[in-house]
Amino acid sequence: MPPVEYSALSKEELLARLEAIERERAGSEAELLAAVKELGDVKAALDEHSIVAITDASGKITDVNDKFCAISKYAREELIGQDHRIINSRHHPKEFFRDLWATIGRGHVWHGEIKNRAKDGSHYWVATTIYPFLNAAGKPRQYVAIRTDITRRKEDEAELQRFAADLAEKNKELETIVYTVSHDLRSPLVNVQGFGKQLQRACEKIHAAALEASASNGLVPVAALKQPVEEAIPQALKFINAGVTKMEMLLAGLLRYSRLGRVALNIAPIDMNALLASVVAAMKFQLDEARAEVRVDALPGGVGDSVQISQVFANLIDNALKYREPSRLLRVTIDGRVKAGQAIYGVADNGIGILLEHQPKIFEIFHRLDPGATTGEGLGLTIAQRMLERQHGKIWVESHEGSGSTFFVSLPAA
Amino acid sequence: MKNEPVILIVEDDEGHAILIRQNLEAAGLNNRIEHFRDGQAVLDFFFKRGPGPASEPNQMYLVLLDIRMPKVDGIEVLRRLKGDPELHKLPVIMLTTTDDIREVERCHQLGCNVYIQKPVDYEKFAEAIRRLGLFVMLLLVPPVKSA
Numbered sequence: 272m273p274p275v276e277y278s279a280l281s282k283e284e285l286l287a288r289l290e291a292i293e294r295e296r297a298g299s300e301a302e303l304l305a306a307v308k309e310l311g312d313v314k315a316a317l318d319e320h321s322i323v324a325i326t327d328a329s330g331k332i333t334d335v336n337d338k339f340c341a342i343s344k345y346a347r348e349e350l351i352g353q354d355h356r357i358i359n360s361r362h363h364p365k366e367f368f369r370d371l372w373a374t375i376g377r378g379h380v381w382h383g384e385i386k387n388r389a390k391d392g393s394h395y396w397v398a399t400t401i402y403p404f405l406n407a408a409g410k411p412r413q414y415v416a417i418r419t420d421i422t423r424r425k426e427d428e429a430e431l432q433r434f435a436a437d438l439a440e441k442n443k444e445l446e447t448i449v450y451t452v453s454h455d456l457r458s459p460l461v462n463v464q465g466f467g468k469q470l471q472r473a474c475e476k477i478h479a480a481a482l483e484a485s486a487s488n489g490l491v492p493v494a495a496l497k498q499p500v501e502e503a504i505p506q507a508l509k510f511i512n513a514g515v516t517k518m519e520m521l522l523a524g525l526l527r528y529s530r531l532g533r534v535a536l537n538i539a540p541i542d543m544n545a546l547l548a549s550v551v552a553a554m555k556f557q558l559d560e561a562r563a564e565v566r567v568d569a570l571p572g573g574v575g576d577s578v579q580i581s582q583v584f585a586n587l588i589d590n591a592l593k594y595r596e597p598s599r600l601l602r603v604t605i606d607g608r609v610k611a612g613q614a615i616y617g618v619a620d621n622g623i624g625i626l627l628e629h630q631p632k633i634f635e636i637f638h639r640l641d642p643g644a645t646t647g648e649g650l651g652l653t654i655a656q657r658m659l660e661r662q663h664g665k666i667w668v669e670s671h672e673g674s675g676s677t678f679f680v681s682l683p684a685a
Numbered sequence: 686m687k688n689e690p691v692i693l694i695v696e697d698d699e700g701h702a703i704l705i706r707q708n709l710e711a712a713g714l715n716n717r718i719e720h721f722r723d724g725q726a727v728l729d730f731f732f733k734r735g736p737g738p739a740s741e742p743n744q745m746y747l748v749l750l751d752i753r754m755p756k757v758d759g760i761e762v763l764r765r766l767k768g769d770p771e772l773h774k775l776p777v778i779m780l781t782t783t784d785d786i787r788e789v790e791r792c793h794q795l796g797c798n799v800y801i802q803k804p805v806d807y808e809k810f811a812e813a814i815r816r817l818g819l820f821v822m823l824l825l826v827p828p829v830k831s832a
Contacts, residue, residue, distance in 0.1 A: 454753065454782055458701070461701060461704070462704070465704040466700065466704070510700040641755060642697075643722075
C-alpha cells in the first residue's frame with residue numbers, strides 16, 4: 272500500500288486502512304509460517320540423509336547436525352566454536368585446503384572428497400559440497416557443508432584396485448608360461464621332424480640300392496647299405512625317441528603345474544619342527560650319501576597345507592644337494608622368525624650359489640641353470656612358488672655366487 | 686691367409702647341431718665345421734680364455750648362433766661380440782625356434798646380420814641352411830684379427 276499522510280485522513284478512512292493492513296499482515300504471517308515449516312521439513316529431510324555443518328565466514332563451526340556428531344564421534348558442544356582443523360586427518364596436502372578456501376571465499380560452490388579424522392583417531396571419507404551463503408554485498412557470510420559418508424566405497428575401490436593389479440600380474444605370468452612352453456616344445460619337435468627326414472633319406476638310399484640290385488645281378492652290395500643301416504637310421508631313431516620323450520616330459524610337467532590351481536587345500540596350523548623332521552628323515556639316504564648335514568633350529572608355527580609345505584621344503588633341500596659345492600661338505604641350516612604376522616623360514620646352504628643375473632630366472636617354468644650337469648625338469652621352484660601363493664605365502668632367494676644360497680619361505684604366522 | 690671361413694655352430698641341442706651340419710654338407714659345403722655347446726665356450730674361443738681351443742689369427746669365421754642356451758645365451762654372446770672393436774666384424778647368423786618380433790628386433794639392434802628361424806616345417810629350415818651354404822661359398826669374409 273502506498274504511504275499516506277495519516278493526519279489528513281478521516282476516521283472511516285483510517286479504519287478501512289487499518290483493516291487492510293491487518294489482513295495483509297495475517298496473510299504475510301501465514302505465508303511466513305508456511306515457508307518456515309517448509310524450510311524446517313527440508314532441513315529435517317537433509318539431516319536424515321546427510322552430514323551437515325554450518326560455519327561462519329571465518330570457518331568457525333556454528334551448527335552441526337546429529338549425523339556430523341555421530342560420524343566424527345564428537346559431541347555438539349565439542350564442535351561448536353571450533354574450526355575444521357579438529358577433524359583434519361593430515362591426508363590432504365595444504366594446497367588442497369588452500370584451494371578449497373579460495374573457491375568458497377570467492378562465493379563459489381566447492382565439491383570434493385575429503386578424508387577426515389574422528390575423535391578416536393579412526394578415519395572416514397566424505398563426499399562434500401560446500402555452499403556459501405552470500406550477504407547483500409555478495410560476500411560469503413556463512414558456509415554450509417553437506418556431506419555423505421563414502422568410506423565404504425573408498426575401501427572397496429582400493430580393494431578392487433588391488434585385485435586388478437593382482438590379476439594383471441597373474442595374466443602376465445600365464446603369458447610367460449605359454450610363451451616358454453611353446454618354445455621349449457618346438458625344440459624337440461625340430462629334431463623329430465628333421466631326423467624323420469633323415470630316416471626317409473636313409474630308406475630311399477636302401478630302396479635305390481635294392482632297385483639297382485634287382486636290375487643287375489640281384490645282389491645288394493653291402494657297401495651301399497652300410498651307411499644308412501649302421502649310422503643314419505640308428506642316429507635318427509635315437510634323436511626321434513629322445514625328442515618324443517622330452518615333449519612328453521614337458522607336457523606332463525605343464526599339466527602338473529596347471530593342476531595346482533585346482534587341488535583342494537587343507538589349511539591348518541603346522542608344527543614346522545615336526546614337519547621338517549619328517550622331511551629330513553625321508554631324505555636320509557641322499558643326505559647320508561652326500562655326507563650332508565641339515566640343522567633345523569626352533570621354528571615358529573605357520574598356517575598352511577602341510578602336504579604341500581612338506582613338498583616345498585623337500586624341494587629346497589633337494590636343490591641344495593643338487594647344487595652343492597663339490598669341494599666342501601654340504602651344510603644346510605633352517606631357521607625361522609615372525610615378522611608382521613608372517614612366519615619367515617630361511618633355508619641356507621653353503622653350495623655354489625647363484626649369479627645375480629640368473630636369480631630371477633630360477634622361478635621360471637622349466638628353467639634349469641645347468642641342464643648338462645644336473646637332472647630335474649626345472650619345475651620344483653615354479654611349483655613351490657605357486658603353492659605358496661595360494662596359501663598367502665611367498666618364496667624368494669638371496670645368494671652369492673661361490674658361497675651359497677638362502678631360500679626364504681613365508682607363511683601366515685600361526 | 687686362409688680363404689675358406691670356418692663355420693662355428695653354437696648350439697646346445699646335439700640333434701639340432703647334427704641336422705645343421707648335415708644340411709650344410711648336403712648343400713655342398715666342405716668348410717671346416719666346429720660345434721660349441723654353449724655361449725661361454727664360444728666366447729672363451731674368441732676372447733682366448735679358458736682351457737678350450739682359441740681362435741686362430743688370420744682365419745675367417747662365420748658364426749651360427751642359437752638364441753636360447755643355458756648359462757650364456759645367444760643374445761648375450763651377440764652383445765659381447767658386437768661390443769668388441771675387432772670381433773664385431775664377425776658375420777653372425779642367429780638360429781632360433783622363435784618368430785617373436787621382440788627377439789628379432791633385439792637381434793637387429795645388436796647388429797646381427799641374418800636371422801634364421803628353425804621352423805617345425807623342416808623343408809624350410811633345410812632350404813634356408815642350403816641357401817646359407819651357397820651364401821657362404823660366395824662370401825668373401827674379411828679375416829678377423831684375434832681379440
